[in-house]
Structures are given as structure tokens and as C-alpha cells.
Amino acid sequence: MADVAGTNDYLYAGLVERKEQASINKAEQEARGEISSPIIRDIIPEIDFDAGDDTEWDGEAAGWVVSPDSDGPGEYEVYEIDSDTGRAERRVNVFYGFEAVENVAYVEQINFKGADGQVFERAKLTGLDEGGDDSIDRQRTLRSPIAFGPQDNGTIEIVVNEGYTEADDEIKLKLLGVTAEKQGRRVGSRS
Numbered sequence: 001m002a003d004v005a006g007t008n009d010y011l012y013a014g015l016v017e018r019k020e021q022a023s024i025n026k027a028e029q030e031a032r033g034e035i036s037s038p039i040i041r042d043i044i045p046e047i048d049f050d051a052g053d054d055t056e057w058d059g060e061a062a063g064w065v066v067s068p069d070s071d072g073p074g075e076y077e078v079y080e081i082d083s084d085t086g087r088a089e090r091r092v093n094v095f096y097g098f099e100a101v102e103n104v105a106y107v108e109q110i111n112f113k114g115a116d117g118q119v120f121e122r123a124k125l126t127g128l129d130e131g132g133d134d135s136i137d138r139q140r141t142l143r144s145p146i147a148f149g150p151q152d153n154g155t156i157e158i159v160v161n162e163g164y165t166e167a168d169d170e171i172k173l174k175l176l177g178v179t180a181e182k183q184g185r186r187v188g189s190r191s
Contacts, residue, residue, distance in 0.1 A: 003143075003144035003146075004143040004144050005121060005122070005143065005144070006122075006123070006124070006142070006143050007097075007123050007124060007125075007140045007141060007142055007143065008140070008141045008142075008143055011136055011139060011140070011141060012136070013136060015141065016097070016136060016139060016141060019096040019097060019141045019142070019145065019176075020096055020176070020178075022096065022144075022145050023094040023095065023096040023145040023177055023178050024040050024094075024178055026094045026145045026147050027040050027092050027094045027147070027178050027179070027180040028040065028180065030092040030094070030147050030149045030150065030180065031092050031150065031180040034090075034092075034149070034150040034151070035090060035091075035092065035150055035180060035181065035182050036182060037182060037183040038092075038180045038181065038182065038183065039180070039181060039182075039183040040178050040179070040180050041178065041179055041181075042177075042178060042179070043093060043095075043175060043177045043178060043179050044062075044179070045057075045063070045064060045079065045175075046059065046060055046061065046062050046063075047087060047179075048087055048088060048091060048093055048179050049079040049080065049081060049086075049087060049088065049093075049156075050079070050080040050081075050082050050086040050087055050088075051078075051079070051080065052076070052077035052078045052079050052080050052155055052156070052157070053077045053080075054068050054069055054070070054076035054077045054078065054157075055067065055068065055069055055076065055077070055078040055079075056068070056069045057078065063172065064101055064172045064173055064174045064175070065170060065171070065172055066078040066079075066107075066158050066171050066172065066173050067169070067170050067171045067172075068158070068160060068164075068171075071164070071165055071166060072160075072164065072165065073160055073161055073162050073164055074159070074160065075111065075157050075158075075159050076157060076158055076159075076160065077155045077156070077157050078156055078157065078158055079155065079156040080154075080155050080156075081093060081148045081152065081153060081154045081155065081156070082153055083148070083149075083150060083151050083152055083153055084153065088148065088152075088153075090150055090181065090182060091150060091179050091180065091181045092147060092148070092149055092150055092179065092180040092181075093147065093148045093177060093178075093179050094145050094146070094147040094148075094177050094178050094179075094180075095112070095142065095145060095146050095147075095175055095176065095177035096141055096142055096145045096176050096177055097139055097140055097141035097142055097175075097176035097177075098110065098123065098125060098128065098139065098140050098141075098173055098174065098175060098176060099135060099138050099139045099173070099174040099176055100128050100129050100130040100138040100139075100173060100174075101130060101138075101172035101173060101174055102130060102170060102171065102172040103130075103169050103170060103171045103172065104125065104128055104129055104130060104171065104172070104173050105128075105129050105163065106160045106161055106163055106164040106169065106171055107125050107128070107158050107159070107160060107161075107171060107173060108124070108125065108126055108159045108160065108161045109122055109123055109124045109125055109126070109158075109159045110122070110123045110125060110156065110157065110158055110159070110173075111156070111157040111158075111159065112146055112154065112155075112156055113154050113155045113156075113157065114152070114153075114154045115152070115153040115154055120146070121142070121146045123140070123142060125140055125173075128140050139176065141176070145177070156175070158171070158173070
């Protein structure tokens, strides 16, 4: 099956579950032959990513803060995936969607860029907000999961709209996805 870019227009619980399983399968596939005894777990930004050039997040704090470090609309690099010397070394990160946590109405889209600086996936998030009774009401999924393999470098950018005028407005956006890493690196065996 070919990968399809963009986000799904309609969500239901079964679709989110299938996208999560597809990301687990992709992580296993990317890790095969590269990472011995891999274990798949949820992405944890303070463990898996380095701080991007344009974020107020220091790379250490827990949570999903993607706030730019300056005011105004534009494209801001919030996470760096550095497989050479950074936290992504010997890890696979696979993304299948997004969940609004706080002030996500400012976010127009997410750009995933490779080491060459080229955008290889764009996710439009216009209209996504933290309202709704269930988590699915605050989520948007990608049509196909995307991955940064164990030797890949890149960045994740947010594009904020004209409404973003105060860097004091903290933007929190959860990236739905999984990480594959060597068993015992952060998570031990369950046996």
C-alpha cells in the first residue's frame, strides 16, 4: 500500500486504533536489523527529542510544549531529531497524529523536515482545538504514519497563525506516536 500524505478528515475510535497499530508496525520494520531487541513505547519528548532552534522548551521539561520563543506568525522549529549525537541516536520515532492540549488554535500546520531541510510531510491542523468531551474530539491523524529511522536526522516545525501575538501563550500539542529503542535503554523487560 502506498503512503498517502495529509490528515484524515473524519475520526472514529477504530481509525485511531488502526493508525496507532500501523505506527507500531512501521517502527518494528524500521528497527529491524538496526536495533537489537527493540521495544516499542509511546514517544516522550524529553527523552526522544532535542529542543529545536525556535522553541521556549528547554529540552528537559516534561510535557508537550511547542511554543515558539518569539512573538508573531511564522514557522518555528520546535523539535530536533538528531540521530548522530542527540537523543534520537539508535531510536526510531514514528508519528500517526496529534492531540490538542492547550492554545492549539494558533497552530495552522506541522512540518516534518529531513536533514536536507526539505519538508517531507505537512499536516494541516486548522480547526483543531482542545474542546470536546473525548480525546478523539481533540485529535487529528495522519493518513499514513511517518518515521525518522535510526540513522535519520530532521526537525519538526509548527506554523502559527496571525492570532499568535504573545509568546506568553503556551502552546501544547501532543504528537501521537511511538519510539522503538533497544530493550533496557529506558524501558526494561516485562518478563
